[in-house]
Amino acid sequence: MEKKYKRHIYIINKSFQYKYIFIILSIMLITIFTVSFTTFYIIWSNIIKEYFFIPEASKKLADIFVKTSELLLIPLIILTIIFSIVGVFYSHKIAGPLFRVKRICDELARGNLNQIVKFRKGDEFHDVADALNKVINGLKTLIIEDKEIVEKILHIINKLKNDLESQKDLKKDVRITIDELDKIVKELKKSSEKFIL
Numbered sequence: 295m296e297k298k299y300k301r302h303i304y305i306i307n308k309s310f311q312y313k314y315i316f317i318i319l320s321i322m323l324i325t326i327f328t329v330s331f332t333t334f335y336i337i338w339s340n341i342i343k344e345y346f347f348i349p350e351a352s353k354k355l356a357d358i359f360v361k362t363s364e365l366l367l368i369p370l371i372i373l374t375i376i377f378s379i380v381g382v383f384y385s386h387k388i389a390g391p392l393f394r395v396k397r398i399c400d401e402l403a404r405g406n407l408n409q410i411v412k413f414r415k416g417d418e419f420h421d422v423a424d425a426l427n428k429v430i431n432g433l434k435t436l437i438i439e440d441k442e443i444v445e446k447i448l449h450i451i452n453k454l455k456n457d458l459e460s461q462k463d464l465k466k467d468v469r470i471t472i473d474e475l476d477k478i479v480k481e482l483k484k485s486s487e488k489f490i491l
Contacts, residue, residue, distance in 0.1 A: 304382050307389040314388070315381035322377050326370060391419040395426065407434050436485060443482045450474050 305311055338359065345351035391413045398409045409430055411423040450471050457467045 304386045306386065306393045310392075311382065311385040311389050314385035315378055318377055318381040318384075319374060322373060326373070330366060387414075387417045388419070390414065391417045391422070395419075395422065398426065402430070402433075407437070439485050440482065443478055443485065446478045447475065447482075450478070 341355060345355055394413065395411065398411055401409050407430055411426045411430075413420055413423050454468065454471050457471070
């Protein structure tokens with residue numbers, strides 16, 4: 295059965311996620327202030343030109359301006375809260391996979407190749423998970439091949455030891471064993487040259 299990863303903590307990488315939320319909120323606030331200022335400037339500059347010098351109208355307009363500004367403050371606060379929450383969720387879809395990849399890389403550095411990279415359904419970077427899984431599987435294959443080669447070398451070494459002890463057909467057996475060792479060492483060298491250091 296496939297293990298499902300549930301979100302328990304939404305702020306995993308504070309510096310990244312707070313920066314992401316700050317950018318989202320900045321864009322939102324700049325947009326709102328630009329639209330609001332432009333709208334207010336156009337509307338109120340025309341109204342002021344028409345009614346500023348009429349005492350009754352200017353007092354009434356000042357009250358309307360203050361009430362309108364106060365009414366716009368409430369949606370601004372609500373939008374800020376909504377965009378902050380959305381920012382946390384969306385930044386987690388990036389920070390979560392990056393956090394998981396970092397943990398897997400730490401395990402790989404310790405030599406633990408029993409790792410499978412899985413992200414949640416809505417997370418980003420599924421292609422990175424697939425690529426990392428291919429790397430892990432490739433390393434496993436290379437290491438299995440190297441272990442098999444080492445086992446062959448150990449087997450031949452044990453055979454040489456036994457031949458030396460019994461000294462039966464020593465020259466012929468040593469020659470065959472040396473040829474086998476040479477072949478295996480070449481395989482091991484070829485296998486190790488696949489790595490770029």
